[in-house]
């Protein structure tokens with residue numbers, strides 16, 4: 844009996860981040876009380892730059908371990924371009940880029 848090894852290769856998605864200086868607004872991490880100017884980077888990076896250590900894994904929108912609740916504000920999904928402006932919505936910090944002021948429960 845022969846055995847076949849089945850392998851799969853996953854390629855990380857291209858995450859397009861516009862850091863050209865067009866970012867505006869204030870990013871507030873309400874659980875920790877930290878606040879920072881929106882740099883246009885994904886919220887996971889902005890949280891880390893603010894000294895926070897949010898739980899995360901893949902950093903590419905696959906594992907959902909970075910999921911937090913966005914209390915208010917609007918974010919853009921860096922993979923799909925989709926905007927989320929609803930209050931109290933779960934978002935993935937690693938692929939969510941703030942569009943203006945946002946308040947994250949982190």
Ligand code: FES
Nearest residue numbers: 900901902907937
């Ligand atoms: S770290 Fe895996 S989805 Fe964000």
